[in-house]
Amino acid sequence: MTPSNPNTETDNSSPQEKPSSRRVYLVDGARTPFLKARGRPGPFSPVDLAVQCGRPLLLRQPIPVDAYDQVILGCVNVVPSEMNPARIAALRLGMGEAMPAFTVQINCGSGMQSIDTAYKYIRDGDSDLILAGGTDALSHAPMVLQTEAVEWLAGLNAASSPQDYVRQLGQFSPKKLKPEISLAKGLTDPIVSLSMGQTAEVLAQQFNISRQEADEYAVSSHQRLARAQEEGWLDDEVVPAISPEGELFKHDDGVRADTSAEALAKLKAAFEPPFGQVTPGNSSQVTDGASWLILASEEAVKKYGLKPRAVLVDSEWAALDPKIMGLGPVLSSTALLKRHNAGLNDIDLWEINEAFAAQVLACMKAWADPEFCKVALGLDKPMGKLDPERLNIDGGAVAMGHPVGTSGNRIVLHLMNALHRKGVKRGIATECIGGGQSGAMLIEAV
Numbered sequence: 001m002t003p004s005n006p007n008t009e010t011d012n013s014s015p016q017e018k019p020s021s022r023r024v025y026l027v028d029g030a031r032t033p034f035l036k037a038r039g040r041p042g043p044f045s046p047v048d049l050a051v052q053c054g055r056p057l058l059l060r061q062p063i064p065v066d067a068y069d070q071v072i073l074g075c076v077n078v079v080p081s082e083m084n085p086a087r088i089a090a091l092r093l094g095m096g097e098a099m100p101a102f103t104v105q106i107n108c109g110s111g112m113q114s115i116d117t118a119y120k121y122i123r124d125g126d127s128d129l130i131l132a133g134g135t136d137a138l139s140h141a142p143m144v145l146q147t148e149a150v151e152w153l154a155g156l157n158a159a160s161s162p163q164d165y166v167r168q169l170g171q172f173s174p175k176k177l178k179p180e181i182s183l184a185k186g187l188t189d190p191i192v193s194l195s196m197g198q199t200a201e202v203l204a205q206q207f208n209i210s211r212q213e214a215d216e217y218a219v220s221s222h223q224r225l226a227r228a229q230e231e232g233w234l235d236d237e238v239v240p241a242i243s244p245e246g247e248l249f250k251h252d253d254g255v256r257a258d259t260s261a262e263a264l265a266k267l268k269a270a271f272e273p274p275f276g277q278v279t280p281g282n283s284s285q286v287t288d289g290a291s292w293l294i295l296a297s298e299e300a301v302k303k304y305g306l307k308p309r310a311v312l313v314d315s316e317w318a319a320l321d322p323k324i325m326g327l328g329p330v331l332s333s334t335a336l337l338k339r340h341n342a343g344l345n346d347i348d349l350w351e352i353n354e355a356f357a358a359q360v361l362a363c364m365k366a367w368a369d370p371e372f373c374k375v376a377l378g379l380d381k382p383m384g385k386l387d388p389e390r391l392n393i394d395g396g397a398v399a400m401g402h403p404v405g406t407s408g409n410r411i412v413l414h415l416m417n418a419l420h421r422k423g424v425k426r427g428i429a430t431e432c433i434g435g436g437q438s439g440a441m442l443i444e445a446v
């Protein structure tokens, strides 16, 4: 199974030929700690999370909060009490009644889509300052009644006589009231009827990824994140969150510094029991969290005396068979690399969102596979081996979790900070997207 969608064909124009008339800067960003969903609604709704990290971010920049042109927020699991969370967040952040704000949803790409939309508004001269983010509280994903239960309740409401009412009551069975968890539905592709975890199993098979390889990758994700927390490398990026009850959350709480390949080997397959490779230990965790980035034009940088951290150089989206959605990063980022005449290791740092350990490993193997590169990417020779020391250097979603509408934003935010810490220039952040899409962004530290 190899992608061959014409949308993945790269255009060979140089970056100068794109209509990029204005530079777009990434000025600053912040996120909440990522909090593991533990079977009941967590302390924060999607908007609460966005406000928790948005407020300190806005306060630490010398920009009046009403000077932004707009607010764009990715969110997958919008809760019914927070329709258009972007606008609610903007108002709760005190950005003023006149602040336009809209929400974008492209599954796991939502937090990156908000950045890309902001980038294009600024690049094309329509805006100068945009707050772009992502938020999701997966622990708040609603439980929904099955159609049978809804029909029964409708019948009860429509009863026109006491006899009708009693007859309808007689149709009741407790089984009807068993709720459907909307999250499990949302994480299943409706076109190919595979859960996201099953799509990772497809890739593990196709690229011969062993359980051990996936588990070892997962251990390294935990170790890298634990180290980054210990060394304070996330202190600029993660702002503490305080619940209405006064509980303080300071760190991503899914990390397990003490995990080991031996412990992971004991876990049962989560999606294809009993023989599948994908387990709770080598999957991204189901999590709540939010992230924001401030994007600005050169004019806004000068006007407010901002100190930008990176330039957003270029972005790319790709689409492919939903069954192999996890290979999306290979398509979108190879298109970026081609356009900028770069190889995998010409990029100093990579963030590939860790939907599943096997999925990230499949991307690496696809780039090294001559047949895949020929058929799917139109290349005479393979892209080669991406140096693992350049990839997800401070861990990823396997260790910290994956609030789906947020992660695309988080990886760009973290890449910007990691480029600075390491004193290097170019980075690509890329992610797969349920439904068979992918986004990639090339940024350069300034």
Ligand SMILES: CC(=O)SCCNC(=O)CCNC(=O)[C@H](O)C(C)(C)COP(=O)(O)OP(=O)(O)OC[C@H]1O[C@@H](n2cnc3c(N)ncnc32)[C@H](O)[C@@H]1OP(=O)(O)O
Pocket (backbone or CB within 6 Å): 108, 187, 196, 197, 256, 259, 260, 263, 264, 267, 270, 279, 280, 281, 282, 283, 284, 285, 286, 355, 356, 402, 404, 432, 433, 434
């Ligand atoms: C485009 C995209 O991005 S697609 C991706 C979208 N996101 C997803 O699909 C989410 C994927 N992940 C999931 O669905 C869930 O995490 C699942 C189903 C894999 C696992 O869910 P849960 O069973 O709730 O996981 P949980 O964290 O409780 O772990 C289950 C067990 O494994 C153990 N475990 C998990 N990780 C580790 C670890 N690193 N080390 C040791 N034990 C571990 C837990 O302790 C737990 O054991 P227990 O039952 O004895 O307490």
